[in-house]
Amino acid sequence: MKRGFLAPLGLLVSAGLSVAAAQAAPFKCPHVGGDFVFGQEANINTLDQMTSSTISTRNIAMNIYESLMTRDENNHPILELAASMDEAADHLTYTFKLRQGVHFHNGKLMTSADVVASFDRYAKVGNQRSTLDNVDRWDAPDASTFVIHMKKIQPTFIEALSSFSVPIVIIPSENRDVPAQQLTQPIGTGPYQLVESVPGSAVKLKRFDGYQPNTSFQDRTGFGGYKQACFDTVTFRIVTEPGARVAGLRTGELQGVEDVPAKSVPDLKTDKNITILPLKNWWIQIANPNISNPPTDKLLVRKAIQAALDMDEVMDAASDGNYQLNVGFQYPNQPDYTDAGKDTYNLHNAALAKKYLAEADYKGEPVVLLTNKDYPSMYNAALVMQQQLQAVGINAQMKVVDWPTSVQMSLNTTKGWNFHFTGWGTQPALGALATMQFLVQPNATYKPVDGKDDPDVLAAWSDMNTLPTAEGRHQAFARMQKLVLDRVYAVPFGAYTKVQAVRSNVNGFVPFRIPRMSNVWFTP
Amino acid sequence: MGGILVRRLLGALPILLIVSLITFAMIHLIPGDPAAAIAGMSATPEQIINIRRDLGLDQPLLTQLADWYLNLLHGDLGRSLLLGQPVVQATMLRLPVTLALSAYALVLTLLIGLVSGILAALRQNTWVDQAAMVFAMLGISLPSFYLGLLMIIVLGVDLRWLPTGGYVAFTDDPLGWLATSTMPAISLALLLAGLLARITRSTMLEVLRQDYIRTARAKGLPNRTVVMKHALANALIPITTVLGIIVSLLISGSVVVETLFSIPGIGQLLTQAVLNRDYPMVQGGLLITTALLVLINIGVDCCYALLDPRVRYDGG
Numbered sequence: 001m002k003r004g005f006l007a008p009l010g011l012l013v014s015a016g017l018s019v020a021a022a023q024a025a026p027f028k029c030p031h032v033g034g035d036f037v038f039g040q041e042a043n044i045n046t047l048d049q050m051t052s053s054t055i056s057t058r059n060i061a062m063n064i065y066e067s068l069m070t071r072d073e074n075n076h077p078i079l080e081l082a083a084s085m086d087e088a089a090d091h092l093t094y095t096f097k098l099r100q101g102v103h104f105h106n107g108k109l110m111t112s113a114d115v116v117a118s119f120d121r122y123a124k125v126g127n128q129r130s131t132l133d134n135v136d137r138w139d140a141p142d143a144s145t146f147v148i149h150m151k152k153i154q155p156t157f158i159e160a161l162s163s164f165s166v167p168i169v170i171i172p173s174e175n176r177d178v179p180a181q182q183l184t185q186p187i188g189t190g191p192y193q194l195v196e197s198v199p200g201s202a203v204k205l206k207r208f209d210g211y212q213p214n215t216s217f218q219d220r221t222g223f224g225g226y227k228q229a230c231f232d233t234v235t236f237r238i239v240t241e242p243g244a245r246v247a248g249l250r251t252g253e254l255q256g257v258e259d260v261p262a263k264s265v266p267d268l269k270t271d272k273n274i275t276i277l278p279l280k281n282w283w284i285q286i287a288n289p290n291i292s293n294p295p296t297d298k299l300l301v302r303k304a305i306q307a308a309l310d311m312d313e314v315m316d317a318a319s320d321g322n323y324q325l326n327v328g329f330q331y332p333n334q335p336d337y338t339d340a341g342k343d344t345y346n347l348h349n350a351a352l353a354k355k356y357l358a359e360a361d362y363k364g365e366p367v368v369l370l371t372n373k374d375y376p377s378m379y380n381a382a383l384v385m386q387q388q389l390q391a392v393g394i395n396a397q398m399k400v401v402d403w404p405t406s407v408q409m410s411l412n413t414t415k416g417w418n419f420h421f422t423g424w425g426t427q428p429a430l431g432a433l434a435t436m437q438f439l440v441q442p443n444a445t446y447k448p449v450d451g452k453d454d455p456d457v458l459a460a461w462s463d464m465n466t467l468p469t470a471e472g473r474h475q476a477f478a479r480m481q482k483l484v485l486d487r488v489y490a491v492p493f494g495a496y497t498k499v500q501a502v503r504s505n506v507n508g509f510v511p512f513r514i515p516r517m518s519n520v521w522f523t524p
Numbered sequence: 525m526g527g528i529l530v531r532r533l534l535g536a537l538p539i540l541l542i543v544s545l546i547t548f549a550m551i552h553l554i555p556g557d558p559a560a561a562i563a564g565m566s567a568t569p570e571q572i573i574n575i576r577r578d579l580g581l582d583q584p585l586l587t588q589l590a591d592w593y594l595n596l597l598h599g600d601l602g603r604s605l606l607l608g609q610p611v612v613q614a615t616m617l618r619l620p621v622t623l624a625l626s627a628y629a630l631v632l633t634l635l636i637g638l639v640s641g642i643l644a645a646l647r648q649n650t651w652v653d654q655a656a657m658v659f660a661m662l663g664i665s666l667p668s669f670y671l672g673l674l675m676i677i678v679l680g681v682d683l684r685w686l687p688t689g690g691y692v693a694f695t696d697d698p699l700g701w702l703a704t705s706t707m708p709a710i711s712l713a714l715l716l717a718g719l720l721a722r723i724t725r726s727t728m729l730e731v732l733r734q735d736y737i738r739t740a741r742a743k744g745l746p747n748r749t750v751v752m753k754h755a756l757a758n759a760l761i762p763i764t765t766v767l768g769i770i771v772s773l774l775i776s777g778s779v780v781v782e783t784l785f786s787i788p789g790i791g792q793l794l795t796q797a798v799l800n801r802d803y804p805m806v807q808g809g810l811l812i813t814t815a816l817l818v819l820i821n822i823g824v825d826c827c828y829a830l831l832d833p834r835v836r837y838d839g840g
Binding site: 043045046048051052053054055056125127128129130165166180181182184198199200201202237238239240241243244247248250251253374401402403404405407408409411412427437438442443 | 554555556557558560561562563564567568569570571572573574575578606607608609614617618673676677680681684687688689690691783784785786787788789792793796799800801
């Protein structure tokens with residue numbers, strides 16, 4: 001007996017069919033041609049998508065590669081290179097039928113041998129290889145069938161498999177043994193193919209004329225759907241200086257940019273040639289406590305800190321006003337969202353904070369806020385938090401280092417800091433499961449004493465992963481979020497909005513986790 | 525001359541050894557996890573641990589140092605952690621970009637610095653002198669980053685004369701290269717042109733007061749001959765020495781300008797390498813850059829010997 005598919009996907013397919021009936025035809029580029037130049041804020045270190053977790057790589061590589069499954073506009077798993085997926089009744093086998101007629105950029109027809117090779121390589125060098133921890137083996141009974149055999153049941157396997165954090169992209173089998181980060185000539189099946197990559201300067205893609213769109217859909221959705229390349233070429237130009245990005249957009253040398261500085265937004269809004277596109281919920285601005293280091297080893301001190309915070313002030317400074325208050329670790333537009341633990345959020349209650357401090361017998365020990373200036377939002381959040389803590393009598397001190405140092409300290413030592421400032425971006429977008437892994441071993445961000453997880457948190461995490469029903473897993477997430485907030489194992493400040501912008505002659509560009517170049521075109 | 529060259533080249537070897545040791549020590553002494561930097565902001569601990577293991581960053585420091593010198597003996601400077609490319613390849617791809625930009629900036633520096641310095645000396649205490657020195661002070665005082673941003677706004681956005689950023693290789697399109705390199709070259713050149721103008725002025729003033737200049741004028745030589753043949757030729761000796769320093773400053777100054785204008789040169793490469801703790805790239809890239817600067821200074825020494833016979837007679 002076989003089960004057709006996950007409920008969300010079933011919903012999506014139904015939705016897709018109804019869209020098909022309404023539109024009667026799949027998306028067709030209203031205009032084909034041109035070179036779309038996109039100003040990207042960060043350098044890329046590699047286009048080897050299997051081995052990179054950076055947003056800058058994903059920005060480009062996700063237009064080149066495709067996977068068996070990906071996520072739609074609302075973050076539900078959907079099929080991409082697979083035409084169908086069947087989960088066996090015992091939940092131990094997943095059988096994928098591949099879409100027919102899909103070619104790689106080198107002209108080779110994609111078969112299940114390529115899928116096997118891609119999984120082989122990912123298991124060896126993939127940056128998120130734990131996705132395959134519960135997989136026993138995979139094989140290809142015929143050229144268009146790929147089967148995954150599980151060691152044990154993992155109700156969340158499809159969610160993990162469709163993740164775009166470090167996706168298992170499908171590459172030609174001849175690239176199976178290429179070492180990590182050395183896949184310098186990326187070949188995928190996506191709508192755009194690589195022309196050249198000049199590190200530190202630009203990456204140029206061109207339309208893949210042999211692209212086979214996914215006819216199960218009528219339009220682009222998320223990273224998948226019915227995709228068409230409307231531009232002749234797309235150039236990702238690395239422009240790390242924000243002022244230079246804005247200047248390039250205004251002159252028209254750049255047709256799209258990411259991360260517009262907030263102070264430039266009012267000016268750009270008055271320019272009729274430019275369209276501002278806020279990308280809400282870009283990341284959760286957060287500070288992670290260190291409960292192995294005094295005085296934040298005491299729950300009452302942590303609760304005092306939580307009670308003292310005014311999240312509006314913190315987020316306003318962190319984002320220059322581009323934010324939304326947000327409880328917890330998911331956003332209200334996501335299926336996993338819950339406001340469990342909301343009574344701990346945005347209290348800005350000085351009297352309560354002082355009461356907790358008195359109960360904790362706090363004697364003015366320093367509370368060290370570990371932050372960096374590489375990401376101004378993290379520095380500004382720490383600065384405001386320091387002021388708010390000092391206002392209630394907490395001896396808050398800043399420790400400002402650069403980003404790699406702050407991460408190293410937060411991962412490797414429990415000494416010298418009490419709160420580490422960061423932002424959680426990709427993982428919350430992927431869902432509750434991806435996000436809450438930050439709060440369990442290895443390296444749970446709150447640095448549990450002697451590395452031992454809080455058993456209640458661990459139990460909730462276990463339920464999130466193993467309960468058979470989606471509702472049961474959701475309840476487990478709500479329980480875990482409430483525990484984490486009640487025990488102050490994390491201090492999420494709110495949701496940060498990233499501002500993107502395009503020239504007004506650019507159509508179809510919808511802000512997303514990465515800039516999608518499919519189904520985007522120039523006004524003729 | 526041959527003796528000077530050989531001695532200088534031999535003297536460069538310990539410099540390179542010391543630089544490589546200091547570089548290794550400093551980049552490893554500063555805290556920071558290259559794996560965290562490579563993994564990016566939203567990486568999970570698992571992703572960071574995988575990178576650290578895959579790149580061999582968990583090896584003891586002495587083992588890493590010994591391996592690095594062993595590979596260096598075979599001409600292998602290792603592989604960039606960040607780019608996945610061999611260090612030599614990554615450096616050699618970027619070096620021509622920086623050298624071309626530095627050469628352009630050097631031409632501008634010489635043109636502006638020498639001309640304004642000579643004019644200021646010849647017209648001492650006139651408005652020409654005052655204007656040249658004010659210009660020189662402005663050049664020295666304005667940070668290249670700020671000057672670059674000003675030019676982007678005025679020349680790029682308002683006047684639309686030049687592109688706001690990006691880079692076109694000279695071999696692909698010489699005019700495109702000129703357009704994309706002009707603002708960065710001016711940003712680099714103005715600081716050093718100001719410096720050169722002040723040095724040229726003071727050196728020229730000193731030379732113009734010498735007895736042999738007075739003698740040349742008394743002989744009835746035309747002013748142009750006195751200035752060009754007698755005064756400038758002698759003033760060039762200290763100026764040439766300064767030129768070596770100026771070339772070094774141009775290459776090191778490219779760090780800021782390349783970042784601002786998105787130019788894929790060695791400055792941007794090394795900045796990224798340091799910020800991301802890309803140990804092999806920092807060590808190898810700095811070794812190559814140091815070797816280049818040492819060679820430039822040896823070249824300056826040779827020029828000095830050509831200009832001043834006393835250097836040759838003294839044996840360098």
